[in-house]
Amino acid sequence: MKQLLLFILLTGVVMADSPYNKLSKEEESVIVRKGTERPGTGVYLNNKQTGTYLCKRCNAPLYHSEDKFDSMCGWPSFDDEIKDAVKRQVDADGRRIEILCANCDGHLGHVFLGEGFTSKDTRHCVNSISMNFVKKGDPLPEVLGRKNVVSTAVFAGGCFWGVEYHFQQAKGVIAAVSGYTGGHLANPSYEQVCAGKTGHVEAVQVTFNPSQTDFEILARLFFEIHDPTHVNRQGPDVGEQYRSVVFYQDESQKKTAEKLIMILTEKGYKVATSLAPATEFWPAEKYHQDYYEKKHSTPYCHIYTKRF
Ligand SMILES: [Zn+2]
Secondary structure, X not given: OHHHHHXXXXXXXXXXXXXXXXXXXXXXXXXXXXXXXXXXXXXXXXXXXXXXXXXXXXXOEEEEHHHEEOOOOOOOEEOOOOXXXXXXXXXXXXXXXXXXXXXXXXXXXXXXXXXXXXXXXXXXXXXXXXXXXXXXXXXXXXXXXXXXXXXXXXXXXOOHHHHHHHXXXXXXXXXXXXXXXXXXXXXXXXXXXXXXXXXXXXEEEEEEOOOOOOHHHHHHHHHHHOOOOOOOEEOOEEOHHHXXXXXXXXXHHHHHHHHHHHHHHHOOOOOOOEEEXXXXXXXXXXXXXXXXXHXXXXXXXXXXXXXX
């Protein structure tokens, strides 16, 4: 009985959780059960418009119209895919190469090499029914069920125990890891970083789900859980390894951090936080991770203070 209940519960969850577009029976027979539409029947076979071909199930962009060519084989043909959008695997027949949407694993068709149709010598033979088409200039729909979409941010604001503690509680944060970065020594130890000769700082690498939070929210939190006006120290911890730094992953993170520093400066704070491009991040020794959680206590030097 218990097992039955569990089964019903799990099936219910799986069904309710499907993030993709609902498919018709016909679409399902190709996209899910890897069937093939009859040659010459697909709606995009002779489509000559400029635009983007998307996965019908998850909306991921798959092909540009510029890569479509006429192969006379009865199905839409492309000699190239959008980068990383299409996955290849040996077909169940052991002979052909099946192509699938890299995001949702929906079946697209097959890819054939060495036929000499175009200079790329590649033909993606795709079922029209596996795709949707969006004309150039029209907005692309949101990609559903994106796999592995996480972003990273790295902040240094004094002793990493306290910084990690606050980020771990923040909405949308998948993981907050204490470590070392910004210096020159590979695989540094806590003692080496504390000695102050590695150039590293104590930092926290925050992995987050961008559909639940964003870099700006996290960066604002960063400026409110440590004192960004302290130079080369934080609370009782003194030394270059405790300096305040935002290690940005891209231009957009850099611009956001600059904007926040500007806001704080206008409010009268003499911000000592520096910005640096993210370099290799070395996770700290195990005993430094989840420090406050293990101790069942709260940070002594990182207390939330509203600044924005
Ligand atoms: Zn897809």
